Amino acid sequence: MKKTISILTLAVCTNLFCMAQDKIKKQIVKDPKTITTASGLKYIITEKGNGKQASIGDKLEVHYVGKLTNDTVFDSSRKGGKPFTFNLGKGEVIKGWDEGIALLHEGDVATFTIPATLAYGDQNMGTIPPNSILIFEVELLHVIEGIKPWSVKGKDTLHTASGLKYIILNEGSGNTPQPGDMVKVHYSGFLEDGKLFDSSVERAEPISLQIGKGQVIKGWDEGVALLKKGAKAKFIIPYQLAFGEKGNPPVIPAKATLIFDVELLNVTPKVTPVAYDTVAKQAMSTNSGLKYYIIQKGKGIKAEAGKNVKVHYTGYFEDGKIFDSSVERGEPIEFPLGQGRVITGWDEGLALMSVGDKMRFVIPYNLAYGEQGRPPVIPEKANLIFDVELIDVK
Numbered sequence: 001m002k003k004t005i006s007i008l009t010l011a012v013c014t015n016l017f018c019m020a021q022d023k024i025k026k027q028i029v030k031d032p033k034t035i036t037t038a039s040g041l042k043y044i045i046t047e048k049g050n051g052k053q054a055s056i057g058d059k060l061e062v063h064y065v066g067k068l069t070n071d072t073v074f075d076s077s078r079k080g081g082k083p084f085t086f087n088l089g090k091g092e093v094i095k096g097w098d099e100g101i102a103l104l105h106e107g108d109v110a111t112f113t114i115p116a117t118l119a120y121g122d123q124n125m126g127t128i129p130p131n132s133i134l135i136f137e138v139e140l141l142h143v144i145e146g147i148k149p150w151s152v153k154g155k156d157t158l159h160t161a162s163g164l165k166y167i168i169l170n171e172g173s174g175n176t177p178q179p180g181d182m183v184k185v186h187y188s189g190f191l192e193d194g195k196l197f198d199s200s201v202e203r204a205e206p207i208s209l210q211i212g213k214g215q216v217i218k219g220w221d222e223g224v225a226l227l228k229k230g231a232k233a234k235f236i237i238p239y240q241l242a243f244g245e246k247g248n249p250p251v252i253p254a255k256a257t258l259i260f261d262v263e264l265l266n267v268t269p270k271v272t273p274v275a276y277d278t279v280a281k282q283a284m285s286t287n288s289g290l291k292y293y294i295i296q297k298g299k300g301i302k303a304e305a306g307k308n309v310k311v312h313y314t315g316y317f318e319d320g321k322i323f324d325s326s327v328e329r330g331e332p333i334e335f336p337l338g339q340g341r342v343i344t345g346w347d348e349g350l351a352l353m354s355v356g357d358k359m360r361f362v363i364p365y366n367l368a369y370g371e372q373g374r375p376p377v378i379p380e381k382a383n384l385i386f387d388v389e390l391i392d393v394k
Contacts, residue, residue: 024051024107041096042113049107049140056089057146057196060101063139074127083141089195094119096134104140112136147188147199150261152234160226164219165236172231172264179212180270182330183224186263197251206265210329217242219258227264235260273314273327276360276387283362290345291362295387298356303393305338309350310392316385323377332391343368346386353390361386 026049034044054060061083066075077084086092088101096114104110116122116131124130152167159165177183186206188199200206209215211225219237227233239245239255247254281293303309312332314325326332335341337350345363353359365371365381373380 024049026050026107026109037099039095039099039118040115041099041118043100043103043110045104045108045110047107047109047139049105049109051106051140052143052145053105054088054101054140054143055146055148056102056194057148058088059085059144059146060088060140061085061142061144062101063141065137067135067137068128069133069135087146094134097136100136101138101140104138106140106143109137109139112138147196147202149188149190149194149259150232150234157236160222162218162222162241163238164222164241166223166226167234167236168227168231169234170230170232172228174229174267176228177211177225177264177267178270179225180328181211182208182268182270182328183211183264184208184266184268185224186265188261190259190261191253192257192259208329208331210270217258220260223260224262224264227262229264229267232261232263235262268330271328271330273322273325273387275314275316275320276358278360281360286348288344288348288367289364290348290367292349292352293360293362294357295360296356296358298354298358298390300355300390301393302354303337303350303352303390305347305351307337308334308394309337309390310334310394311350312389312391314387316387318383318385343384345384349386349388350390353388355390355393358387358389361388 026047029046029048032044032046034042036042063077063083064075065073065078067073089098091098094114096112096118099118100110100112100114112135114134114136116133119132119134120128120130122130128134150169152169155167155169157165157167184206185208186200188201189197191197196202212221214221217237219235219241222241223233223235223237235258237258237260239247239257242256242258243252245255247256252258276293276295278293278295281295283291283293285291310332311334312326314327315323317323322328338347340347343363345361345367348367349359349361349363363384363386365373365383368384369378369382371381373382378384
């Protein structure tokens with residue numbers, strides 16, 4: 001039952017689903033009993049299946065009929081013949097469903113009587129009046145196991161001085177990453193109650209980050225730096241090393257301890273950018289005040305407004321200190337030129353370049369981040385220097 005009422009057209013009967021259905025056996029429950037939970041949910045199991053029990057993080061396929069207490073049907077998956085699919089424990093359904101379905105096994109048929117406090121409360125949902133008690137006849141068809149926290153039974157819990165706890169499940173090999181190194185990581189993040197709130201594994205997309213650059217929460221920067229390539233570990237991160245007292249609503253509650261299962265897939269040593277040599281180069285200027293040096297001429301197509309450009313760059317303050325570099329990360333950036341996606345000096349300077357060109361831009365603050373700068377990285381009225389290579393134009 002979704003939070004917004006609708007007849008759902010998800011989930012067809014795949015071969016996997018049908019095979020699972022064939023294996024499940026069920027029997028009528030003689031003299032079924034109504035049970036009331038501490039929250040006020042009432043449920044009665046009328047047919048008992050022998051399949052897997054649903055648990056937080058699982059993807060479930062369910063048939064249901066939803067009624068008001070006067071037997072008015074307000075929604076039903078059986079009308080279209082296609083089961084409703086949702087992820088348990090992620091708040092995709094009303095609270096009474098998340099609680100009730102977790103009590104069932106594949107093949108179970110049950111009736112839930114859900115008080116308004118576990119349904120839509122005093123909201124008017126159209127076909128469901130405010131403060132309505134809802135009755136659902138549900139059948140749990142299929143449980144597709146979701147991402148679960150790794151078992152750490154028999155493993156030692158280690159502590160750092162900052163309060164980070166970590167448990168090594170697989171040591172990995174090689175050296176630990178150093179500040180500035182690029183790492184590729186798979187992870188799943190859980191709250192203390194076991195609820196999954198984020199997972200690169202679920203998306204099948206590991207993340208890349210640069211160690212020690214503050215691109216992630218402090219507990220991650222510290223924890224990943226303890227691992228070797230191939231290592232698997234569980235991080236238990238106190239709120240002070242995560243999202244602090246306020247959390248990160250609506251996903252992360254206030255003062256939330258976070259638990260991460262982490263696999264370090266790869267480590268790429270830091271690349272130190274080499275500043276372009278402009279000693280023998282002539283500085284040129286535009287009417288706006290942008291100054292630029294041509295370091296190397298390429299032979300590719302010219303950059304034009306509206307086209308996507310791929311660029312490697314290193315940004316320096318006037319004292320030579322690097323504040324940002326795609327070269328260090330090993331990841332050029334891409335963006336459409338001339339659409340205000342970057343500072344004005346960049347949009348103007350890149351329009352002077354062709355693929356293969358290398359240039360140094362000296363950008364006055366009024367073409368960069370202005371009088372206010374961009375705290376905490378860019379000070380106010382900061383003139384910026386960029387070494388730029390145009391890699392591609394599409």
